[in-house]
Amino acid sequence: MAQHADALSLGAETIAAGDPGEMLADALSLPDQLRDAVWKVESAGLQPWESPGGLVFAGMGGSGVGGALAIAAIGSSASLPISLAEGYELPSWTTQDTTVLCTSYSGSTEETLACYEAAGVVGAKRIVATTGGELGQLARRDGVPVIPIAGGLQPRAALGYVFTAAIEIAGLAGVAPRHTPEIDVAAAHLETLVREWGPGAPEDCEPKALARALHGTIPLIYGAGPTRAAAYRWKCQFNENAKLHAFTHSLPELDHNELMGWEQAADSAAFSAVFLSDTDLHPRITQRIEITRELIEEQAHTTVVVPPRTGTPIERLLSLALLGDLTSIYLGVLRGIDPSPIAGIDALKRALAN
Numbered sequence: 001m002a003q004h005a006d007a008l009s010l011g012a013e014t015i016a017a018g019d020p021g022e023m024l025a026d027a028l029s030l031p032d033q034l035r036d037a038v039w040k041v042e043s044a045g046l047q048p049w050e051s052p053g054g055l056v057f058a059g060m061g062g063s064g065v066g067g068a069l070a071i072a073a074i075g076s077s078a079s080l081p082i083s084l085a086e087g088y089e090l091p092s093w094t095t096q097d098t099t100v101l102c103t104s105y106s107g108s109t110e111e112t113l114a115c116y117e118a119a120g121v122v123g124a125k126r127i128v129a130t131t132g133g134e135l136g137q138l139a140r141r142d143g144v145p146v147i148p149i150a151g152g153l154q155p156r157a158a159l160g161y162v163f164t165a166a167i168e169i170a171g172l173a174g175v176a177p178r179h180t181p182e183i184d185v186a187a188a189h190l191e192t193l194v195r196e197w198g199p200g201a202p203e204d205c206e207p208k209a210l211a212r213a214l215h216g217t218i219p220l221i222y223g224a225g226p227t228r229a230a231a232y233r234w235k236c237q238f239n240e241n242a243k244l245h246a247f248t249h250s251l252p253e254l255d256h257n258e259l260m261g262w263e264q265a266a267d268s269a270a271f272s273a274v275f276l277s278d279t280d281l282h283p284r285i286t287q288r289i290e291i292t293r294e295l296i297e298e299q300a301h302t303t304v305v306v307p308p309r310t311g312t313p314i315e316r317l318l319s320l321a322l323l324g325d326l327t328s329i330y331l332g333v334l335r336g337i338d339p340s341p342i343a344g345i346d347a348l349k350r351a352l353a354n
Helices: 012-018 023-028 030-043 065-077 110-122 133-142 159-172 180-197 206-214 225-241 283-296 313-334 343-353
Strands: 055-058 082-085 099-104 125-130 146-148 218-224 247-251 271-276 302-306
Touching (some): 012 313, 023 313, 030 146, 030 159, 030 313, 055 110, 055 159, 065 099, 065 225, 099 110, 099 133, 110 125, 110 133, 125 133, 125 159, 133 146, 159 180, 159 313, 180 313, 206 302, 218 225, 225 247, 225 271, 225 313, 247 283, 271 283, 283 302
Parallel strands (some): 055 082, 055 099, 099 125, 125 146, 218 271, 271 302
16 A cells, blocks of 8 residues: 555655656756747747738647647737647648747657648748757758757656747747747746745645645646646646646536536545636636535545736746646655656557557
8 A cells, every 4th residue: 555645755855766867857947948948949040920820839748738838828919820730730721821830849749740741731831849850850951940949858848948939939920929028037936936846845835735635646637718728737747747647627618517527526536626726717717616626525535726826927827837747746756656757658659650
């Protein structure tokens, strides 16, 4: 039987022993990534252009979630359509007037390579963000601008680079305002959180406390409005870092279906519910969070409402993303699991290659 979470240390030495791949250090580098990424976008030599056909972010997994968070941060300030391409095909409305940002950390993601070729066929303006690989080679062959991403990371740990590339391209393409100054402000804010939440932080700091609360449960992560993308990031990080099933849904939709799944949930498994709040939520959504939590409390192992963060949309979303990243890593340590390896995904890629 697993040792109770309250009895397990999450001190710096324990974390270091349980995280030999140093995933935590990579997660804590988010502020530095943001600043470096701004410089790397500038190094691509891009000049502003007009993209009347909107913008598509093509990317998968850790290379795609940055686009989702960028769209959430841009929100209603976007003046043209922005969409994600999470597969082998671009949206049907993609034309030569559309900009397509293809992001693949390794440069070998087959879905993103397919989107890159499809964008070329329709004559869309293409931008690439990658460490190299086949995607980088194709871009250089075709004269497509490349935004370099620092190597040596797991794709999911390169969030700062992918997010910054996405939000900067949105501004350069004229589909949303430029947000460069806000990225630097967010980096400074995140540096404070790194000190407050890092391995040497008290055992009751927010991500360590969350990891303890969720240990031994299957987390259901609930977002709303701008936090929907953050909730998806949390779900993915629980999957990859803690090697744990986790699921996500959003308010108000979940109140029209998933709420009933909680009626006998305690008979099925130890489920926990995490609600990600935000200062920009509709007042009725905030009310729904509290009522929904009350309704499921008896059937849930744990319910948590993560309070709204402060600052700009970029600060708030990246703070939530960092909190989820650290919680998932600390949870992996509590579970006795090395957060870094992703053997199942690697095996799938080898099988597909054959």
